[in-house]
Amino acid sequence: MTINEKIESDKIVLEVEGKVDRLTTQQLQDAILLALQKMRQLEIDFGGVNYISSAGLRALLMGQKTAQSKQGRMYLTKVTEPVKEIFNITGFSSFLEIQ
Structure with a gap:
């Protein structure tokens, strides 16, 4: 899995590519928490x-x-159909902001 970080005027965008599994989860978690320390708005691009x-x-x-x-906002964009299905089955789509 690779994660590219882009800083825009009011948010950080994390572009994630590859599988998010037990071997790569820590990398994603660290990137999310670090981004939220820098800025309160976080967009996670799940297109890959x-x-x-x-x-x-x-x-x-x-x-x-x-x-x-932190009174911030985290949301996901470009979520692929297989991942949307997992979010729906697990109920995560009810509390994650998905655009």
């Missing part, structure tokens, strides 16, 4: 992700809670 494990879901949950605790 076709699989996310339960460990990856946990990292997103932690990011969502961290953003809320």
